[in-house]
Amino acid sequence: MSGATTSTGESGSGALTARDQRMSKLFRRTLVTALVAGGTFLLTIALNVQDGDIWQWTVSIALGSAALIVQYLVDFGDRLEAVEESHRRHVDEMKARLTEQHEEIRFTVDESFAKINAATELFSKVDGSVLRSDEVTHLVLGYTQVGDRGSAIVKTFAEEELGRLARLMENLSNGGADCAGENHEWLIDLTRCVKKTLYATSTSVDRDFWSSEPARRYLAAQEKAIKTRGVEIRRLFLVDRREEVTESLRDLCARQRTFGIDARIAVHAELTPTAQMTPLNDFIIFDGELCYETEPDIRVMPAKTTLRMTREHVEERVNRFTVLWEATEPQPEPAADPTIT
Template identity: 50%
Template sequence: MTALVFLVALLVTNALDERQSDVWNLTASVVIGGAALIVQYLVDFEKRLEEIETSQSGLIRDVKENLISHHVALTDLVDDRFRRINAATELFSNVDRSVLRSDAVIKLARRATECGKLNNETLKTFASEEIERLAGLLENLSSRSADCLGENQDWLIGLTHCIKHSLDATSTSVDHDFWTSEPASRYLEAQSDAIARGVEIRRLFLVSSPDDIDDELTELCSNQRALRIDARLVALSELPSWAQPGTQSDFIVFDRELSYEIDQDTKDVNAKTTLNARPTHVEHRLRQFTRLWDATLRLPHQGFPQPET
């Protein structure tokens, strides 16, 4: 571009004044070409300066946006961590204030964390399922009712270990096979321990008619009375209508506060276990048991076998 301006300037100076020497014409062309070069340089410099300013503006804008985004993310992260810390602090404060054993709850949390660090996916998955199951049970218990499929004998034995005052139970024909099982031995052992603590245990073995009372059932009742369980046999057909239970489901009332119930399906198989601590329901079960018990004591033989004197 500068060379072109130089040539044009040289031709123009030669054409305008042919009398000037070649040195003059050459000098004028050089000056004009140099001026053009400077102008071109300044124009290019201005363009590059504008490009740099534009690029720097975009860079500064991107940096500002990134800083704002980073600040927002960092703020959210800090807020989330503080919320978790506050939640954990509140949780452990509630545990300390509750009647539950805080050391056991803390131990559960610590052991759950340790299981999560193990390099064993099967074990970690099983631990997670068990924690979820326990959390679901505690959530249901907080609403005073929980249930599970089948007969939960662990609940039965665990509750017997917890009672302090009384255990009132009914046992129908569906329950008779249970008494020859291994869990029954642990259940009776737990009852013996409870009696040693001063717990009063009463049990009614219910049958439909006196014909259903055989030697095996009589021996079962006698064996439990030998353990200081106030056990009695009663035929429902001999009871007045006001004492009839209405349903044949087995139930156990622990400390007059919680009812453990077993529901049967159409084939008289134990289908579901329910824990119910709602006061109205527990009171209903207590009235039902009291009617049965009082009516049994009014029978001429006072149930089978005869109470020991």
Template identity: 55%
Template sequence: MDGRTAGEVQGTAPFRGRHRSTALRKALVTAFVATGAFFLTLALTEDATRTWPWTASLVSGGVALIVQYLRDFEQRFETVDRRLAEICAAAELFSRVDGSVLRSEEVTRLFLGYTKVREQGGDIVQAFAERELRRLARTLEGLGGGSMDASGENHEWLIDLTDCVKMTLDATSTSVDREFWSSGPGQRYLTAQEKAVKRRGVAIRRLFVVREPDEVTPELTALCEDHRRHGIEARIAVRSLMESHTRVDDFIVFDGELCFETMPDLQSAPDGTRLRAEPEHVDDRVSQFTELWAAAEFVPEP
């Protein structure tokens, strides 16, 4: 034994195979070019001593060999240049991460976790991991651009944002999401809001919007009371009793910086979710909520 490990032997074997294959290819190409040049020069000249055919053969073969080596050198140089560019891009990326609010160790964990999945996971695990990574990339790109859309109701976004909010949460609730409050995600959302109020002192206001006074049912009043038990201020806004009867959408403003909006379909059912962080849009939502809240009715204790 020469002291090398099995991994070293396995790692060098493919390299040696590729090296032999490349050398054989160069030799065959050189021989083919040299032979072709010999017979072509022999056919085109009347040199009885065959000096010119041999000279042309040697020169052509040498040129062919040199060209092949130059081509290989160029390919290796391009590979090295590309890898250097990738290394520089990675270094710049991590330097930005180190200087950002996002902790660099979390990004490191992401890359290490993905690498581990690629090395040890099965096909379905790798496919799922890649799908999740693409989803995360789209989310971050969207937030960086100020807007992010998702199909259907994204309850995970809603609860995660509630866990992140620090100061205020102002929300409207229309008939689009009225049944949401009795669902499992709705109860989880209420629990997350109660924790935000009691543990972090977040001020939460919810405005239930209806079209006509007869829509202020005992069920809606009971829903407002349930919110108050969770530490949430609740009011009911009747659009027909207001000076302005403009349409009111379902939206939530987190800390006056980010809007979570529900987009209804033609049947007024939740069809999509949108995050908006553009300052002008957020300011418009804040102003709209402030006006609606001032015009709404306080629901008395039952």
């Protein structure tokens, strides 16, 4: 049997039940009316010996009608009470819905105003900061434009870059940051920002770096810092023994001096006892305020780059560099060729 047939049968059954209920109520009212009228008629006959008086029928009909009216009034009262109860529930439901909608609207408005206040407070802090607020504005505008026009992969990439920048800013505000590998962009950007001094050590860990393309940009940034801002740059090439001072290392040192860098080679075994107690590692101190360091892995390759700005850490690196620098003799200038006039 199909579902449609079943549904029709159920609907008919429901309608039949309602009709039966109405017929049952009508039958009960009729029965009660007849019983009241008949009982009244019999009572009047018993009380009055004169048969056939019209008032017996009148009283019977009147009381029967009154009984019927009372039944309808009782039913009407029940119906009215049911309607009032239904109306009351409807009003309560409307009030509950309106209250819920009011709360939702209020929450949405409060949340929107909170976001506006947070954004206003944020941009107020940006405007009051020593940092360039126009760059922050460009960042926000650029990010929103990428979100509106970029493809899915561009949006994902933008989110990753923005997250990386946010983590960097947060870490810098806490006094330090780090990243995997050697971050050449940090190195070059810091060199472009330095204003007074740049003190650096260079061990065998980063010896191959000097023949790379980032090294060329790094040296160019150092040369510009020296010539345009008068930055003092000192670099110590650190080796353990005299045998490690190769001709290529001397050439590297001499080439850096052509950029205006005061470069020296420090042989750890030939330093003073105090200097020999100083640990040797790669670090660069910018303006005596920030230290850029690389940490090698088991293959003696740069595995991690860290930025440290805490005063104790930077002062320790400055003291370490000063001890090594003062224990090292300046490199002799190359002798002039007598054939050149």
